[in-house]
Amino acid sequence: MDFDFLTYLFFGGLTRGSIYALIALGYTMVYGIVELINFAHGEIYMIGAFTGLIISSVLTMLGLPILAIVVLSALTAIIYSCAYGYTMEKIAYKPLRDSNAPRLSALISAIGMSLFLQNYVLLAQTSDFLPFPNFIPDFEFWEPYAHILTSPELVILITTVIVMICLTILIKFTKIGKAMRATSQDKVMAVLMGVNINRVISITFIVGSATAAIGGILIACHIGQINFYMGFTAGIKAFVAAVLGGIGSIPGAVLGSFVLGLTESFFAGYFSSDYEDVFAFLFLVLILIFRPSGILGRAETKKV
Amino acid sequence: MKKTGKLFSFITFLFALFFLYGISFAIDAKTDTIKLGVAGAHSGDLASYGIPTIHAAKLVIDKINAKGGILGKKVELLVEDDVCKPEVAGNTATKLISDGASVVVGHICSGATKAALGFYKEAGVIAMSPSATNPDLTLSGNYPNFFRTIAHDAVQAQLQVQFAIENLNVKKVAVLHDKGDYGKGAAVLAKKYFIQKGVEVVLFEGVTPGAVDYSAIVTKVRHKNPDLVVWGGYHPEASKIVTLMRKKRIKTFFMGADGIKDNSFIKVTGKYAEGVYATGPRDVSKNSLNILAKKEHQKAYGSDPGTFFYAGYAATLALLNGIEKAGSTNYDAIVKALRTEYVETPLGKIRFDKNGDATGIGFSVYKVENNVFLEQKIKK
Amino acid sequence: MTIKNQIKKSFLVSLWFMFLTFPILVIQVNTVENVIKWRWLNMIGVGIGSFFLSILWRYMLEKRPEKGKQTKKYQLFFLNNILHEKKIFFPVIILLSLFVLCFPYIFSMYQTNIMISALIYVMMGLGLNIVIGLAGLLDLGYVAFFAVGAYSYALLNYHYGLIFWIALPLGGILALIFGVILGYPVLRLRGDYLAIVTLGFGEIIRLVLENWNDFSFGPSGISNIPKPCFLGIDLSLQGTTKYLFYIIVGMVALTIFVTNRLQNSRIGRAWIALKDDEIACQAMGINKGKTKLRAFGLGAMWAGMGGVIFAAKTTFINPASFTIWESVIILCTVVLGGMGSITGVVLGALLLILLPEYLRAFSEFRMIIFGAVLVLMMVFRPGGIIKNVRRIYKFDPILEKNSVKNEVNS
Secondary structure (H helix, E strand, O other): OHHHHHHHHHHHHHHHHHHHHHHHHHHHHHHHHHOOOOOOHHHHHHHHHHHHHHHHHHHHHHOOOHHHHHHHHHHHHHHHHHHHHHHHHHHHHHHHHHOOOOHHHHHHHHHHHHHHHHHHHHHHOOOOOEEOOOOOOOOOOOHHHOOOOOHHHHHHHHHHHHHHHHHHHHHHHOHHHHHHHHHHHOHHHHHHOOOOHHHHHHHHHHHHHHHHHHHHHHHHHHHOEEOOOHHHHHHHHHHHHHHHHOOOOHHHHHHHHHHHHHHHHHHHHHOOHHHHHHHHHHHHHHHHHHOOOOOOOOOOOOOO | OHHHHHHHHHHHHHHHHHHHHHHHHHHHOOOOOEEEEEEEOOOOOOHHHHHHHHHHHHHHHHHHHHOOOEOOEOEEEEEEEOOOOHHHHHHHHHHHHHOOOOEEEOOOOHHHHHHHHHHHHHHOOEEEEOOOOOOHHHHOOOOOOEEEOOOOHHHHHHHHHHHHHHOOOOOEEEEEEOOOHHHHHHHHHHHHHHHHOOOEEEEEEEOOOOOOOOHHHHHHHHHHOOOEEEEEOOHHHHHHHHHHHHHOOOOOEEEEOOOOOOHHHHHHHHHHHOOOEEEEEOOOOOOHHHHHHHHHHHHHHOOOOOOOHHHHHHHHHHHHHHHHHHOOOOHHHHHHHHHHOOEEEOOEEEEEOOOOEEEOOOEEEEEEEOOEEEEEOOOO | OOHHHHHHHHHHHHHHHHHHOHHHHHEEEEOOOOEEEEOHHHHHHHHHHHHHHHHHHHHHHHHOOOOOOOOOHHHHOHHHHHHHOHHHHHHHHHHHHHHHHHHHHHOOHHHHHHHHHHHHHHHHHHHHHHHHHHOOOOOOOOHHHHHHHHHHHHHHHHHHOOOHHHHHHHHHHHHHHHHHHHHHHHOOOOHHHHHHHHHHHHHHHHHHHHHOHHHHOHHHOEOOOOOOOEOOEOOOHHHHHHHHHHHHHHHHHHHHHHHHHHHOOHHHHHHHHHHHOHHHHHHOOOOHHHHHHHHHHHHHHHHHHHHHHHHHHHOOEOHHHHOHHHHHHHHHHHHHHOOOOHHHHHHHHHHHHHHHHHHHHHHHHHHHHHHHHHHHHHHHOOOOOOOOOOOOOOOOHHHHOHHHOOOOOO
């Protein structure tokens, strides 16, 4: 019995971790390139979920087969999230970069953008919770294990791993990945080497938004409902996870998310879920005291 | 030199405008009407609990004004938003007082109501909430100017406990809540009564609203294996927890309070809502005024009324009736009228007791069957 | 750019926005009722609106001072100059204080009340300005100290009947102690790591208040907190509001005085130096940890006192008033006003808190306007409303003639 309990908590933690990871990846990518806490990232995730819901309902009414609905609405959601991410960067961050504004100004701009997008969806859609269609049916072959890990949770876990592998390949082995790494290390040098950094930054935002959209749809399937405010709480937690792992590092974000998810799950299981967030934050403080730049973060040594 | 100067004068200009705006409001307030304020969450995440009350008040007032008003005066509606935040509610209250409201329908959330009542009390304004269920508001005796058209949480908790023991025959319960003002308050009461009745409370914990995943708490429910999960809080979180419990093949009974007795709970939760119990205001849909109010709403807004609509409708009616019976907007006279005169409302014929709670309003237990809440009878 | 080009560009932008807002603004799905509403009018609106806005946007961006050229030295100092010119300074101050003194008698109680809220934020903004504007420590959990102050008054009053005037300094001191305790382990973290840790602390304090019922009465909060009494006399609601207004005005004046003195003191200069270059600072013999801790603690103290006044004003507090959004709003007042500049922070806080109140007329649109204003302000005035002017000691032949009058000033 007790061992069972442990297994349940372990898989619960893994799911939670992979949910955080899907959002944290976007955070960490943007931070790695422009050193900006993109507060509005959670909102992109929310917009992804909303677009998915809207398109899928329209398609359902047109009477398309379920598979087509799932694929089409997921694709549209990803495309729209990317479009929003791209536009957001052009409106709220690029002008600030151009005028060499202080970094805090960019943070405030991001907060403003987050408020704007939240209320935009609130006004244009609704303040109510909307049921999200269940894109992921209960798999038959998985039935014996469903009490441990539901099918959506399984899909989330697998997707996270795939997304992480894809991102790592993108960054490690492609030309644009090289340009990203160059930009994150030294912007001036990157420009001198012929990297179009505006393009690199745009692409970073687009890729980050795409992962957020995937996360948005999957998580909406998992919890079965969405509203305009869903991005905020999830965004904060994902950000904590990204920092925990060392912000700017992609494996770090995933590791940080899993560590955070597992700690929360075990703490809630063995102690109390009342204080689960308190413990998560305390844990973060402890880690940061001993490793000031996160678990996998680059240690910053400042030379004079 | 010019630029900052311009900006500065622009800001000064803006401020001046705002103040003029404020003054113009103050002047407006002197016209001769009876002013009824409506305060509550009209924006933000709890807006769906506040907006139906505005609709209700509008419908009632339009009807009364069409008949020539009360005491020969027209009734004027003042709507102010408090976002369900205590610190905003204070400002909302003073705004209504400054604008000359003599009675207020609101506020929606208990916390905001508590913060606003102090102001109303000193200004001699009567507040009547359609939804604030915290027992302290009436039972503590601190707020003689407060009334409500909904029964308080303690009544509900006792009913839950009674139902759980008599009908469901539970021996062990888990009590979960959303750490909020309303949710935790209700959960604490439920726990208290369960223990009094000798039922073992195996789990009493809060979850974070808006969290992405509740599997840890669901796992814990499975581990403790209670006969019933009692939920204190609103419907979105309840829906997430029930869904996850059923998806994880946990078949424990689930019971909530009026926070989940809302049709959107069934619609959001879908098939997983089947068999969920909820307490809520007694079914009054057969009441003729109730049917009328529903029709009016459908005609004016093209949809079925939302949560607390009928309670808001009843509160507006009761307040205006109180003023009419009192013959003036004098505070003591209205309070006396509210406590002595019966009034016909969509909730039935009501009057208020010395604490400010409406008499004749009760709760029933409902169970979701085939996508509707069905009233249950308590076994004796 | 030629007009033709402009139009073409704006046309493309408007097409892009029409595409962008299509699913969310045009289609409204109600999955509960299973109905779809198509709102094509919105799309036309977005198309036309974004067409003209994009022209305006580009025009404004071009008008924006260019990189590097933006500090035309003597221009930006305008406001600071008039404030330091004695001939202008004193009449302005006298007029302002007269206005403030008459304020509660001219305007309605509602106006006075929201002014009190705004002034509480002015006070906290100035406090946070010490931490962020001067010492450069990004604190996202400032609201924790606000909560400490508010709860210390509420609880001490509840248990021991402590009156407002004793609670005010006590709340400040308790917040300061908290600031030092929390600050001690984490202040060696840099930049955004510090931000997230302070954010964590802010949340921890709120969660503890929420969960620890025996100590803080949990989410149902503490009600009936007494308002300050004046020489033992119980005032009417009107009276206490006015009284509270004068108290907070006094506190703000004190805060301005203290921060102004701090800014130009030895420790203030140390903070500013630390913000610019930690290593050089240490080389100059400044104790990094201690200096940072002082900034953190002092900033916390103002928040604590703000909290006490807040509790006295609302007479009811619960943990819902101390969410991370509060920290964010205070941070916004500081950055929007102009980091480090006292006048700026005062203006920023007044604007940011009063704006949503006056925007009540727009009710549901107010938060979206608020968000847009934040973005636009940062895009077009990234330094805030009033840019902080650093005190410079420089010999300048052009300025020299004037400098007889104001040698110390910028």
